[in-house]
Amino acid sequence: MAGAVTLGLWPLRAAAPSTLYVAFWFDTEDYLLPASDDAAKRLAEMFARRHARATFKVVGEKARVLAARGRTDVIAALAGQTIGFHGNFHSVHPTPAEYSRDLAWHEGVQEFLRREGPGFESVTTVFGVKPACYGQPGSSWTPESYAALRQWGVPVYLDVTDQVRLRDQPFWYGGVLNVLDLGDAVLRTGWSDAEVARACARFDRLHDRLLAAGGGLVSVFYHPCEFIHQRFWDAVNFAKGANPPRAAWQPPPVKTAAESERAFHAFETFLDHIIQQPNTKLVTARELPTLYRDGAYARAWDGDDVRALARAFQRAVSFARLGSAGDWVSAEEGLELLAQAAVSRPSGATTPAFHPRFAFGPASRAEQYLRRGQLSGPGLVAAAGEFLAVLRRTGQMPSVIWVDGQPLRPEDFAATLGAFVERGLADPSSARPVDLVPGSLAAAQYVADDSPQLWGWVIFPEGFHAPRLMELAKLQAWTLKPAALAPVVAR
Numbered sequence: 001m002a003g004a005v006t007l008g009l010w011p012l013r014a015a016a017p018s019t020l021y022v023a024f025w026f027d028t029e030d031y032l033l034p035a036s037d038d039a040a041k042r043l044a045e046m047f048a049r050r051h052a053r054a055t056f057k058v059v060g061e062k063a064r065v066l067a068a069r070g071r072t073d074v075i076a077a078l079a080g081q082t083i084g085f086h087g088n089f090h091s092v093h094p095t096p097a098e099y100s101r102d103l104a105w106h107e108g109v110q111e112f113l114r115r116e117g118p119g120f121e122s123v124t125t126v127f128g129v130k131p132a133c134y135g136q137p138g139s140s141w142t143p144e145s146y147a148a149l150r151q152w153g154v155p156v157y158l159d160v161t162d163q164v165r166l167r168d169q170p171f172w173y174g175g176v177l178n179v180l181d182l183g184d185a186v187l188r189t190g191w192s193d194a195e196v197a198r199a200c201a202r203f204d205r206l207h208d209r210l211l212a213a214g215g216g217l218v219s220v221f222y223h224p225c226e227f228i229h230q231r232f233w234d235a236v237n238f239a240k241g242a243n244p245p246r247a248a249w250q251p252p253p254v255k256t257a258a259e260s261e262r263a264f265h266a267f268e269t270f271l272d273h274i275i276q277q278p279n280t281k282l283v284t285a286r287e288l289p290t291l292y293r294d295g296a297y298a299r300a301w302d303g304d305d306v307r308a309l310a311r312a313f314q315r316a317v318s319f320a321r322l323g324s325a326g327d328w329v330s331a332e333e334g335l336e337l338l339a340q341a342a343v344s345r346p347s348g349a350t351t352p353a354f355h356p357r358f359a360f361g362p363a364s365r366a367e368q369y370l371r372r373g374q375l376s377g378p379g380l381v382a383a384a385g386e387f388l389a390v391l392r393r394t395g396q397m398p399s400v401i402w403v404d405g406q407p408l409r410p411e412d413f414a415a416t417l418g419a420f421v422e423r424g425l426a427d428p429s430s431a432r433p434v435d436l437v438p439g440s441l442a443a444a445q446y447v448a449d450d451s452p453q454l455w456g457w458v459i460f461p462e463g464f465h466a467p468r469l470m471e472l473a474k475l476q477a478w479t480l481k482p483a484a485l486a487p488v489v490a491r
């Protein structure tokens with residue numbers, strides 16, 4: 001959608017031409033083959049020559065190996081691009097989803113920090129810059145990684161994976177901007193002339209379609225090692241749970257020099273084709289947060305917004321688009337606004353203004369013990385106050401909310417508080433009890449169910465499953481909402 005900008009009361013259509021943003025990113029991970037160091041440098045220089053930038057997501061051990069090999073030339077070339085983080089050892093078992101599989105939320109956060117933190121430090125130290133993004137090794141995604149990213153101050157999750165997928169668009173989840181599976185806006189080319197021609201034609205169709213729709217984002221990803229190897233370095237050593245000692249690690253088979261040249265040439269042709277298209281701009285993970293602002297925190301929400309949420313939550317608890325500017329709030333932010341409105345209700349003389357802050361979804365899934373009954377107005381107001389106090393104290397939603405001594409799941413609390421607040425806005429004097437409204441966290445539908453396809457990476461032991469991890473991931477759907485491309489305003 002073309003952005004509609006609101007100035008005062010007048011919604012103006014953005015007058016500037018829309019832009020197609022293209023994020024090129026390279027998972028820079030192979031620390032076995034020295035030739036992959038040169039491949040990374042060559043790709044970085046390819047972008048630098050065009051005064052363009054890509055994102056290089058570097059593995060911690062890769063950064064350490066580059067330093068140990070004295071490859072200051074490679075480090076300098078990559079540092080001239082945008083640096084991201086891609087895990088500490090990438091494929092040495094256990095990988096993040098393996099070690100988090102059966103952990104509770106807080107354990108999973110601590111274990112991610114303990115195991116991946118040294119890699120984050122290595123990349124930061126070697127390149128002299130804090131990584132602009134993270135993306136998991138293979139499909140070894142975990143919800144707890146988001147809490148670590150918030151601690152590290154990393155605002156972007158850049159990868160392609162299907163654990164959370166929102167209409168093939170960028171989204172907010174876990175308090176981080178996610179650019180994951182963008183559907184057909186994830187583009188790659190093979191190495192033959194025919195494949196390059198097909199990929200360029202696909203880009204052209206995408207270019208026209210997305211620009212006609214007001215702009216968009218295309219994601220193009222490679223691994224520097226793909227340009228020089230025949231098989232992935234980790235498939236050779238760590239497939240199906242194999243975990244040989246370091247001394248037994250084998251380098252992967254390599255392409256011939258001619259095959260490798262053909263790969264670089266194919267990629268360069270594809271890159272030049274994209275760069276030359278009108279209204280097309282290359283972006284890196286460093287720039288993505290300025291393209292996708294989160295409007296929920298910068299503004300005050302009012303009684304009309306709260307009324308709309310109160311109605312919506314009685315039907316389904318999910319993210320919502322509110323206000324004249326059409327900013328999105330997550331289900332968590334929506335519940336926070338409702339709770340603020342409930343608490344402020346008795347002193348409604350001035351026009352109230354509400355401000356959410358980010359909080360994680362609950363750490364545990366609660367049972368639905370209470371399915372029907374009535375709750376008192378004072379009990380709901382007190383519970384709303386307690387809910388806000390927990391958010392302030394822990395930065396995370398409580399797993400259970402107690403109203404009149406009864407345990408409610410957050411989604412039931414959200415729907416019931418919606419009914420209470422809607423009635424209170426219409427009739428502030430009403431002291432009648434409120435019927436419990438069973439709620440459902442509709443936003444959780446965008447988080448995948450556990451399935452073999454989610455964990456199809458060659459590294460995982462055969463039959464790998466992570467149902468508990470995906471249950472925690474669904475609880476974090478409270479934080480999910482679309483990320484809208486900030487409108488471009490002609491000046």
Ligand SMILES: [Zn+2]
Nearest residue numbers: 027029137138
């Ligand atoms: Zn990788």
